[in-house]
Amino acid sequence: MKAIINQSIVPAIRNMKDFDQLLKTDYEFLVLLNAHIAQVKPLVRRAAEQGKKMFLHADLIEGLKSDEYATEFLAQEIGPAGIISTRNNVVLTAKRKGLIAIQRLFMLDTLALENSYVQLEKTKPDYVEVLPGIMPHIIREFLEETKIPVLAGGLIRTDEDVRLALEAGATAVTTSRKALWQKYKA
Numbered sequence: 736m737k738a739i740i741n742q743s744i745v746p747a748i749r750n751m752k753d754f755d756q757l758l759k760t761d762y763e764f765l766v767l768l769n770a771h772i773a774q775v776k777p778l779v780r781r782a783a784e785q786g787k788k789m790f791l792h793a794d795l796i797e798g799l800k801s802d803e804y805a806t807e808f809l810a811q812e813i814g815p816a817g818i819i820s821t822r823n824n825v826v827l828t829a830k831r832k833g834l835i836a837i838q839r840l841f842m843l844d845t846l847a848l849e850n851s852y853v854q855l856e857k858t859k860p861d862y863v864e865v866l867p868g869i870m871p872h873i874i875r876e877f878l879e880e881t882k883i884p885v886l887a888g889g890l891i892r893t894d895e896d897v898r899l900a901l902e903a904g905a906t907a908v909t910t911s912r913k914a915l916w917q918k919y920k921a
Contacts, residue, residue: 737835737861738788738816740764740907743897744919745790745886747911754778758785761920766790766819766909772798776813788816790837793825803828810834819864826858836860837886842873855881864888864909869896871903878904894918 747766748754757765758781765787767778775796782789791809794801799808803824809815810832817835820826829836838860840851855863861884865877868887877885887900888909897908897915910916 737833738764740862740884740886742919743901743907744915745907745909746916747888747909749911753911753913754782757916758782758787760916762787762916764788764790764816764907766792767815768792768911769795770797772796775809779813779815783814790817790819790835791815792819792839793829794820794822794839801825807832817861823854823858826860830858830860835862837862837864839864839866839888841866841889842870848873848876851877852880855883859883862886862906865905866890868900868905868908871899874900874903874905891915 745764745766746757746762747768749768767789779789799805801822806818806825806828817837818829819837819839821839826836826838838858840863842848863883864886865874866889869890874885874887884906886907886909887905891908891910900908
């Protein structure tokens with residue numbers, strides 16, 4: 736059985752200073768947004784030594800093409816808890832390799848929303864990250880339509896944004912806002 740995210744906030748790391756600070760917290764899950772391929776393995780190892788589980792945003796790893804081969808490499812050589820991607824082939828490969836698969840979806844308009852439902856039928860990810868995460872009614876609709884747990888991300892700036900996303904049914908909120916990390920300590 737794959738790990739269940741049981742924290743309201745999943746901190747999204749943008750730099751190494753934030754990474755070092757988050758290793759000292761009680762958060763179990765962390766998202767690594769931006770990193771160079773040479774940094775990823777040592778970072779995941781350090782996180783694991785502190786009892787942390789890392790989600791790697793495959794589309795944002797510099798020096799690595801975001802495709803099924805890169806996902807196989809990440810699964811076999813790096814060993815994260817999961818992979819986040821906008822790409823169907825990456826999500827499908829992550830699932831096949833036993834990683835938590837998180838499909839990142841940008842809700843720009845009604846067409847994007849409708850296309851997302853078709854996409855999710857093919858990939859069946861473990862979680863969906865809906866961006867922007869400040870749309871409680873879309874979070875509710877996603878849950879009703881897909882029954883896939885939702886992570887709310889993007890443009891989450893305030894405590895109110897977090898509260899509304901969680902009340903709408905989001906499992907957690909992904910954010911790089913440090914003030915929210917501290918307020919919702921795991």
